[in-house]
Amino acid sequence: MTIMANSLVVNRTYQFVVNMTHRANPYLRASGYLLVKVENARSQMVAVGCVIATMCSRKGEFQYINPNTQLALFSSLMNQTGLLNNITWNVYTRMMNSSSDTQKWSLFTNMNDYRDIWFFGANRSHFTATNQLFLTYRNIKFWRFEVVYISMTEKSSSALHFEINQPPKPGICSITPSNGTITTKFTVICKDWTDQDGIKDYSFYAWTTHVEQRVILGSTINSLFELRLPIGCGNASLVNVIVQIRDQLNSVTEANISAVSVVPTRTNIDSFVKAINISSTVPSKHPLVEILSKNNSVLTGQVITTVSQVLNEMNTEIIRLGIQNIASIFVSPLGSRRISMSSHSWNTSTFNQYIQQLNDDASVREYLMKSMKDLVTTTWNNILLHASSLALLTHAINELTRDTFMLASSKCRDMAITLESMARMVSSDDVKKIGNQLVQCAANVLSAVNVPLQQRGTILELDLNRSSATSNDYDDDMYLNLNLNGINFVNPFSLYNLCYFDLIIGIFMKENEPSYERNFYHQKRTVASLQCHQYWIA
CATH class of the missing domain: 2.60.40.10 (Immunoglobulins)
Structure with a gap:
């Protein structure tokens, strides 16, 4: 359309409407509007x-x-x-x-x-x-x-x-069964949700004590979704489930489902640890191992979330019990590195229990990390699920092996790069949610790599054995100056509650043995490798 000069009158507003009809299908139509105010x-x-x-x-x-x-x-x-x-x-x-x-x-x-x-x-x-x-x-x-x-x-x-944009109109969502454990398969069914723009997807979240701390468990375009839930809180072990229903233009309605009882059991984790130890030689029938072997991005994220929450609570509890069994708190003079104390000042059985659980749980975390390292995350929902899972998985920094936090750092870096490419295609709130989880993962990794270097925790068996088995780089590297007597203790209290318990354990470290020197060497090399990963996350 061409509008000739002087055809429009000054100080008037004109509305131009364009109606388009599909040639092959006349039922497909579109309209466009333009308001033009004529001024002199x-x-x-x-x-x-x-x-x-x-x-x-x-x-x-x-x-x-x-x-x-x-x-x-x-x-x-x-x-x-x-x-x-x-x-x-x-x-x-x-x-x-x-x-x-x-x-x-x-x-x-x-x-x-x-x-x-x-x-x-x-x-x-x-x-x-x-x-x-x-x-x-x-x-x-x-x-x-x-x-x-x-x-x-x-x-x-x-x-x-x-x-x-009006959000989807309310329907109903229900979950079955009403109770279970971390291995139970729960099913959520949503129906009668409508929107003039169409339903885009359903996203599922769970929380226990504070809704602000809810974790994402996945999303689907289907109205039926199967999921594993984290452990509950309180005497009833209740878990609250939330469903977000989103239309095609991203308007959201949030629905609360009746709370579900998810009972925490040490038996589930103990059997999972045993299954992991034998899975390398004998195929395991443990339900969690079978789920992880499917290489399903959503299911893997759910399992890592639920198991990590159990491991984190167990880690906090064993540290609390360990502190209670310590007879005295010793403070070293400024600048000194050793505390002279009797090995009888604390309960030996508690120490052995702590070391055993530390190494068992470290094996579980490494297994979980390896199960997700090759999974592809291309949508923001999957990135949010995996970023949240990694933040929980790396929470207990004294249970992270070198392989675990290196894989976690690499995974966080890859998701940060993917998120950067998607930054202008999703809302700022979504970017912030994912970014916070990636930053938490990076902070956990940096703290974990410094635990042995600052001698604020035990050396895990997996790291010690691998250091002893791979000594070529250690023997041949002439450029890395190892000086165990010149360790720089940077911010020794940055490890929070772990310091109080692991500080005393560090006294028993036999760092003069070659295997401990090799572990220290490999730990310092790992720090250099992490710097590249942390650049992308920052």
């Missing part, structure tokens, strides 16, 4: 758009925006002719007259009250409105965001119109 002036052109295009889906003359996500906009002056003096963003709400369908926009007068609270960058080219704006004013369905550029000679403006 030559204004500079201002471009405005969404920073993350996928978060602003087009619907006619409006952009769809979800009330539970923040809105990030950018603007640019396309043909600047003078010195720019000011940029101002204005927010409007729309009241619709249903009889004539005319638009009447009202200025949002509370904008100044919420600067740097809900609104950021009100006088910059980039502008952000947090989701609190839409969640607080749920009754407002239409919004207009206008940017005004003022130069020495003229004023130009541009705006985007938004319609709040």
Whole structure:
């Protein structure tokens, strides 16, 4: 269509409508709208758009925006002719007259009250409105965001119109059975959920004491989902399950399912440890081993999450019991490295129990880490699941072998690279969720690699045996200066509660033996290898 000069009247607004019909299928139709206000002036052109295009889906003359996500906009002056003096963003709400369908926009007068609270960058080219704006004013369905550029000679403006995307309408979700253990297969069924844009997927979360600490257990496009749940909390061992139902334009409704009892049993972990020890020679029939052998990304993430939570609680408990059995707390003078004390000052059986559990659980963590190292994570849901699993798996830093934290670091690095490529295709909230988990994983790895170097914990049997078996690099490397007497103790209390128990265990380390020197050597080499991984995560 061509509009000839002088065809439009000054000071009037024209609406141009384009209707398109598919040639082969006349039932497929699309429409586009354009509002043009004619002014007797030559204004500079201002471009405005969404920073993350996928978060602003087009619907006619409006952009769809979800009330539970923040809105990030950018603007640019396309043909600047003078010195720019000011940029101002204005927010409007729309009241619709249903009889004539005319638009009447009202200025949002509370904008100044919420600067740097809900609104950021009100006088910059980039502008952000947090989701609190839409969640607080749920009754407002239409919004207009206008940017005004003022130069020495003229004023130009541009705006985007938004319609709040309504979330899926409530249906029901149920879970069976109502109780079990970490090996129990629970089934969630959701039905009667509807949305005019269509249901995109279902995501499942679980939490025990605090909803803010919930962990993701996976997502699916199907209304039926099978999952393994983490252990419960309290006398009833209750686990709360949440389902997020998302439409095709990413608007979400959250539904709570009745709590499930998941009883923690040491027997499950003991049998799992035994199964891992024999699985290298004899195929294991343990249910968790069989699940991990399927190489299913979602199931593996669920198993690692549930088992890691059990291991972390057991680790905390054995440290607590160990501290209670220590007769005295010894503090070394500043600058000294040895505490002279009697080996009879604490319970030998507690020490042996601690060492045995430490090595058994370290074997389990390494097995779990190896089971996920080759799994592909290409969607943000899978990345979030695996990042959350890794943060839990690496939580007990005194139970991480070199192989475990090297694989964990490599996996976190790969997910960080994938997340970087997806950063503009998912919401900032989703990026933040994944980023927090990856940073936690990196922090755990850095702490774990320094436990032997700072002599704040025991050397794990797997590391010690591998150091003794591989001595070629140790004997041939002339460039790494090993000086066991010159260890630099950097921030010795950064390991939190582990220090209090492992500090005393470190006294019994026989570092003058060759195997311990080799372990120290390999640990220092590992630090150098980790630096490349940590760069990507940072």
